[in-house]
Amino acid sequence: DEDLKLIEYPDIKGLDPKHWKDQDHYAVLGLPTLRHRATQDQIKFAYRKMVLKHHPDKRRRAGEKMGRDADDYFTCITRAYEMLGTLEARRSYDSIDPNFDNDVPTNSKSARENFFKVFTEVFERNMRWSVDPDVPFLGDEWSTIEEVDRFYNFWYNFNSWREYSYLDEENKEKAEDAYERRWMEKQNRAARATRKKEENQRIRQLVDTAYACDPRVKRYKDDEKKKKEMEKNARANAIKKANEERIAAERGKQMLLEEEQKRIEEERVRKQTEVKKEKEREKKLMKKERQKLKAYCKLQALREQVHQEKLKHLEAASSKSKSNAVNGASNNKGKPWTYSDIQVLVKSVNLFPAGTNDRWEVVATYVNTHSATKGRTAKECLARAKNLKESELKAEVNQKAFEKFQEQHQSEAAKPSDADITKRMDGPRAWTSEEQKRLEQALKTFPSTAQRWDRIADAVTGRSKKECMVRYKELVEMVKAKKA
Structure with a gap:
């Protein structure tokens, strides 16, 4: 501050206190160059210098002759310090600094x-x-x-x-x-x-x-424009390439579609040809089946005739066996049953199921007629049948069921449907298609639970619990035989 050089206001003594707001306060204090850059200490220092020089008492002591209003301009110095000595007042003056250039360059x-x-x-x-x-x-x-x-x-x-x-x-x-x-x-x-x-x-x-x-902004905009143009071109090229690929893909799909249509047409022609051939084969097969059916009908008629003769023979044999029962019982008592005798017994049991009139007498007559050992009584046949092991009966039944299954499949086209054949003359009553469906549905409906077979028998109308169990075993054996 001691080195601070103050520039005295040229017309300081001509300042009018009435117009103090119009004066340049920095110039009045001798700071026209520093202005807003001047510190508060520099402003205070400048004010002290001005007071020492222009205070009325100082001027009187210096011998200056002063009039009545000689101290008026010092009021302007005081006003200048009041405006610049406090930050708030100084800011209000700096905001309208008369020396500040508010001009704005034009776009030239x-x-x-x-x-x-x-x-x-x-x-x-x-x-x-x-x-x-x-x-x-x-x-x-x-x-x-x-x-x-x-x-x-x-x-x-x-x-x-x-x-x-x-x-x-x-x-x-x-x-x-x-x-x-x-x-x-x-x-x-x-x-x-x-x-x-x-x-x-x-x-x-x-x-x-x-x-x-700003040339930088222009350059940046040009670069951005070029970049956007390049991106636009890249997008256009990508779209063009995508369109080309799409057209190529559509063309390929069209070719594949045409090939597929051609293949379908060829397949249709082939199927028509096969259908035509199949119809020809069916005609020939129907002709053969009709011939087989005629032969089958003749065979059934022959079997019926044989069966009637067999019944007559059995009636005659029955009467004969009754007369020889007493004599033969003592002779044959204790005779062992051979394998062939057992086979004949099993066959007769199957031929004459439960419900046949005088069943065991008829069975005994059949055994005495077809086995090597004669003189078997109804009581002996009944006792031996009870003593037969379940596995032997089961094996016989399974074998018979398999033979029946094989016979059905070999001559299925020549035989009538199950609905037409409801009864067998040489064994138990046959199962119809409706009964078979009900049995299969009942097996699915009632799994392995208590009283399962009772419920199944109730579901299959006209069949007992035992018949349902036997039929189930037959089906199991048929499936195993088919897999084998």
């Missing part, structure tokens, strides 16, 4: 050609108004696009502390009452808002002009 050829020279000084001059002290600089032509974006984002959102209370036209201290004071404050606030709006427009115009003249 010269501004575009000398962009950095023209706009760098303008932005550095206006950055003093920023509330944020971290103000980015304009940079140069080698600045990155990120730095350029940060600079313009900051200035497009510029927050200025500049306010215009110094220019208030209404002095609320002169108000006569509170109502008039509020009215003056309202008028002053409206005037400040208008000037603040004009200042924001000025800053926005400055930034818009700089953005329009």
Whole structure:
């Protein structure tokens, strides 16, 4: 501060205290060059220097002749210090600094050609108004696009502390009452808002002009345009390639479709030919089956005739066996049963099921007629039948069921349906298709639970529990035989 050189205001003695607001306060204190850069200590130092030199008492002691109003201009010095000595008052004066250049460059050829020279000084001059002290600089032509974006984002959102209370036209201290004071404050606030709006427009115009003249932005836009053009071309090429691939795929699909249609047509012709051949074969087969059916009918008639003769023979044999029963019983008592005798016994039991009149007498007659050992009584046949092992009966039944299954499948086309044949003359009553379906459904419905076979027998109308169990075993053996 001791080295600070003050520049005295040329016309300091001509200052009018009545117009103190129109004076340059920095120039009055001898700081016309430092201005807003002057520190508070420098302002205080300058004021002291001015007081020592221009105070009325100092001038009188120096022998200066002073008139009645000789000390008027010193009031202007005091007013200048009052405005610059406090931060709030100083800010209000700095906001309307008369020496500040508010001009904004125009969008001209010269501004575009000398962009950095023209706009760098303008932005550095206006950055003093920023509330944020971290103000980015304009940079140069080698600045990155990120730095350029940060600079313009900051200035497009510029927050200025500049306010215009110094220019208030209404002095609320002169108000006569509170109502008039509020009215003056309202008028002053409206005037400040208008000037603040004009200042924001000025800053926005400055930034818009700089953005329009900035060669970096133009270069960046050109690069972006080229990049977008390249991306557009790449997309167009990709779409073109995709269309070509799609057309090729459609053409391939069309060819495959045509080939598939051709194959289907060939398959249709082939099937028609096969159907035609199959019909011819069916005609021939039907002819053969009709011949077989005729032969089968003749055979059935022959069997019926044989059966009638057999019954007559059995009746005659029965009467004969009764007469020889007493004589033969003592002779044959204790005779062992051979394997052939047992086979004949099993066959006779199957031929004459339960319910046959005088069943065991008929069985004994059949055994005595067809076995090597004669004189078997009904009681002996009954006792031996009871003593036969279950496995032997089961094996015989299974063998018979298999033979029946084989016979049905070999002559299925020549034989009548199960619905037509409901009774066998040489064994137990045959199962119809309806009974077979009911049995299969009952087996599925009632799994291995208590009273299973009772429920199954109830579901199969006309069949007993035993018949259902025997039929189930026959089916199991037939399936095993078929797999084997």
